[in-house]
Amino acid sequence: MKFDKDVLQNERVRIETLLKEQGYYRFSKEYVYFQANTFPDEKSVDLVLGLKEYIEGSPDPRSKVKHHPSI
DSSP states (O other): OOOOHHHHHHHHHHHHHHHHHTTOTTOOGGGEEEEEEEETTTTEEEEEEEEOOEEOSSSOGGGEEOOOOOO
């Protein structure tokens, strides 16, 4: 499969939708990121999906909490 940024963006939206359906109403696709490691000799890309930490209410790093379903 060719590397396609649109496919990755669609995956971010799919994950956001899935988690919101499971009660994570404050979750956003902006929390999902991909780290790409390229291997030019092999003409391949190794992708790692990651999640940024949720920051509740402010950019203060002390307010970071895990994502959790809304009540």
